[in-house]
Amino acid sequence: MTTPASSASGRKRTTRTDVARLAGVSTATVSYVLNGDANRVSPETARRVLDAAEKLDYRPSIIARALKTGKTGMLGIVVPDITNPYFGELVEQLERGATEYGHSLVVNLSHGLADIERTRVEELSDRNVDAIFLSPAQNDAELGALTRQGKHIVILDHTSPIGDMKCVSTDFYQASYDIAAHLLGHGRRRAAMLFGDEAALSDQRVMGWTQAHRDLGLPAGPVYQSDFTREGAYQITVNLLTRPAQERPDAIFAASDLEALGALRAIHEAGLRVPEDIALISFDGTAETLYTWPQLTTMQQDTMQIARCAIDAALRPDTTPDVQLVPAKLIIRRSCGCR
Known part of the structure; x- marks a missing residue:
């Protein structure tokens, strides 16, 4: 029988206590180093902690981090169709941006159907993601109901404000x-x-x-x-x-x-x-x-700029406007008649 600290394979999951024991320090010192507050310990001690964590293949518990900080380090997105090259490129840029902030991106599809979209939003909320990006299939009234439920949502491809939600779109x-x-x-x-x-x-x-x-x-x-x-x-x-x-x-x-x-x-x-x-x-x-x-x-x-604006709206909402419109650029080739 596996214990709560065991993995699905039966191997006991490494804890901060294990790292502290190997490094010869307290668990508080391990927390300082792994939480990016290493200036509270000596460089030599910080190195011992990092070496011990690497040797033990230590991975912090998402659940434990969420209980302590109120953040899971996960962002969610719901798009209509991942086979559409535009959404594929946008998701890639959002994933890169999330990684720069130390977050992961959970991708869901709505297939352009409002009912499925609502279900996916609820599922992401149940996973306590820190924010949800949504290219909506729902109408404005339905989207407004989401704000009243206290969900932190950034609306993509929408050019006017909806409730308390941030909007990021091409102009x-x-x-x-x-x-x-x-x-x-x-x-x-x-x-x-x-x-x-x-x-x-x-x-x-x-x-x-x-x-x-x-x-x-x-x-x-x-x-x-x-x-x-x-x-x-x-x-x-x-x-x-x-x-x-x-x-x-x-x-x-x-x-x-x-x-x-x-x-x-x-x-x-x-x-x-x-x-x-x-x-x-x-x-x-x-x-x-x-x-x-x-x-x-x-x-x-400009999917790169749209993603940057959306990430900022999700993780730094107090510093971003309610609506951000990103200019598009006309790329001249031959099909319009220009030479």
Whole structure:
């Protein structure tokens, strides 16, 4: 039978008492050294403690640390889809940032479903993670309920404040405005936007797209729901390209790299050329855009800066604003018509 201090394999887990015994010091001295307060002991003593901890393969108990400090050293994140290259790159940057602060990152998926997302948030809360990053499937009212439950959550990809939660996002409005202006600057007058969710007028990406047209005295290009997927964008584009030449779009803004890939396939299959017949710009700027033909002009989200802002909001909330908007950068390649 294993004791509470034993591992699953039956081997007794090393404690601070074991380290203190081998180093010939008190357990308080071990605590000073291992908690980063080694200036309270001599360098020689600190070295003996560290050597003893290494020889015994000492690993501090997360539970014990949490009881003492109120912190577990764990952060959680819930994203809709880890196969989306944008979320993959964002999670990687968050994991790197968490490591710099001595934290680990626990990754969960919601599959874009609000019920699953709520369950994952509860599970992470039950594990007493120090903060949760959430790219939400829930609406604002549902998210507001989380703040009333006292959960420490940082909302990603959301540009307006929600309750007491911090929000970190790309500046979607400006990014979409700049994309529309760029396409219109090429003389395109039948531009269409492929957007993942229902194209609510309040979405910042749709608002930026619409305002850029208005500022040039043009009717806003239509917005089509394509579910942030290759398949959705492919099918929408196939349908658009069955129209007579004078009615089909001469430019497409795909609101994600995945949607751009689907649209690009449909354009090629229709025997049309990018950018000569249809200009194409994607949003996200992941590595996928480097390996298409032609290479995609893309509005690149700064995942490194988003992660830094999110980590600060999670671990140093008193020093960060409620909403942080990170600028995106238009990466010019060939698919928009630039040379």
